[in-house]
Amino acid sequence: MDCAHLVKANSIQGCKMNNINVVYMPWSNLKKTADVYVGQRVFHRQKDVKIVTMENKVNEILNRLEKSKVEQFPDLAAEKERRDCEERNEKEAQIQEMKKRKRKNEEERNG
Numbered sequence: 001m002d003c004a005h006l007v008k009a010n011s012i013q014g015c016k017m018n019n020i021n022v023v024y025m026p027w028s029n030l031k032k033t034a035d036v037y038v039g040q041r042v043f044h045r046q047k048d049v050k051i052v053t054m055e056n057k058v059n060e061i062l063n064r065l066e067k068s069k070v071e072q073f074p075d076l077a078a079e080k081e082r083r084d085c086e087e088r089n090e091k092e093a094q095i096q097e098m099k100k101r102k103r104k105n106e107e108e109r110n111g
Helices: 002-009 059-067 076-110
Strands: 020-024 050-054
Touching: 002 020, 002 050, 002 059
Parallel strands: none
Antiparallel strands: 020 050
């Protein structure tokens, strides 16, 4: 219900109206083709669609959510670079471990 209140409050048309339907579904259920108009929804499976009817806004819920709001402005490029670096280091460590095992096996065979 909290999410439905946020959707209604942040909608340009929905915040002015009463008795609106808020549609929920997994993003994978959304079917987007070239002939679909802006704002129109087409689904793969109707069974996965949930509809919640919002009668009017409840200010107590919106105020509570607004107080707990935390805005973050992450440096996505730096985070991606750090993650890529960690993945490269892990791969290198795995390769080094495989080389050590290979050398050890060869030494056992020869020695």
